[in-house]
Amino acid sequence: MKWKGRRKSANVDDRRGASSGGSSGGILSGGMVKLLIPLVLKLITSKKGLIIVGVIVAIMYFTGNNPLNFLTGNTNNKIESTSYKGTAKENELADFSATVLADTEDIWNKIIPNYREPTLVIFTRSVNSACGAASSSTGPFYCPGDEKLYIDLSFFQEMARKLNAPGDFAQAYVIAHEVGHHIQNLTGMNRKVQSMRGRVSQTEYNKLSVMLELQADFYAGVWAHHSQRINQSMEQGDLQEALNAAHAIGDDRLQKNSTGRVVPDSFTHGTSAQRMRWFKKGFETGDVNQGDTFNARSL
Incomplete structure (x- = not known):
């Protein structure tokens, strides 16, 4: 089929590599997270506790979870890919x-x-x-x-x-x-x-x-x-x-x-x-x- 060099439609929504969202199927439920927030706030007031929280946030970030969701009690969303690069094919x-x-x-x-x-x-x-x-x-x-x-x-x-x-x-x-x-x-x-x-x-x-x-x-x-x-x-x-x-x-x-x-x-x-x-x-x-x-x- 001769197609190269011809017009491409603007009606394309390219979601390759993007998370489609998900259910709250993680380790912690939203209700459990809210109960833990006071403990987190207490930890960050001490140097040792701050290190612990930093480690947790780093783990969440690198596993694709948004750390901000932890503080808001929202465990449904993941950080979406914004730099997807497909193969040439x-x-x-x-x-x-x-x-x-x-x-x-x-x-x-x-x-x-x-x-x-x-x-x-x-x-x-x-x-x-x-x-x-x-x-x-x-x-x-x-x-x-x-x-x-x-x-x-x-x-x-x-x-x-x-x-x-x-x-x-x-x-x-x-x-x-x-x-x-x-x-x-x-x-x-x-x-x-x-x-x-x-x-x-x-x-x-x-x-x-x-x-x-x-x-x-x-x-x-x-x-x-x-x-x-x-x-x-x-x-x-x-x-x-x-x-x-x-x-x-x-x-x-x-x-x-x-x-x-x-x-x-x-x-x-x-x-x-x-x-x-x-x-x-x-x-x-x-x-x-x-x-x-x-x-x-x-x-």
Whole structure:
């Protein structure tokens, strides 16, 4: 994919290396700390006690705890990293992701009147969102509550190493798919599906979830269609990289590789064949009106 030298989106929240906060799971609870404050104040009035307090503060600082929180009784926060330096490869992936996001902005602003651009949050290990806390193992996701896409860049390495889905256009497909969920949020389709939770059986709700995911794949294909038409950014093999990625994350393939069994009623994202078919349909037509996965005769 030809992406270097192109515009990068300003809608990127780079949280790599930052603490996502935490619970009060330390050695001391907030209540216990408050009880110890008078003792600390007494210690610092003597030379020996001052040395002891100094040692404690030094230990807290170098283990990532803010010493000021000890005095205020707040044990929930840690000092956040402000000098994170990623590897050259990781920084390149961050630039790549920002460039792909910018391209989706350009395309969807042309297709959807008054398009509201989402934010891409890049994190490491764990993150807090309006949808709750998540770890890298969750994989890339979109949160409608704050209209943000979340991704740990290590996922791209997992795609290549564990899923056998390498390539920059495979990575672009992942970002475009999450933007597809943002489109669904803007159209209200996401809310319609969510409103059915608890009103239908789990099997039926899973089917609705599959349709939602396949539509996001279709929207990713629509983006690729228009991006290629306008920018000619795709290179030989790029389309196959995206289709290979869609195939790699099909429910049937993931289940078979994980457990050796395939349970269709538990599918939430669609089969490999379905995901490939809907991405390809979006890519070939470029017509958002042809992406009604919910009423399609054959998924």
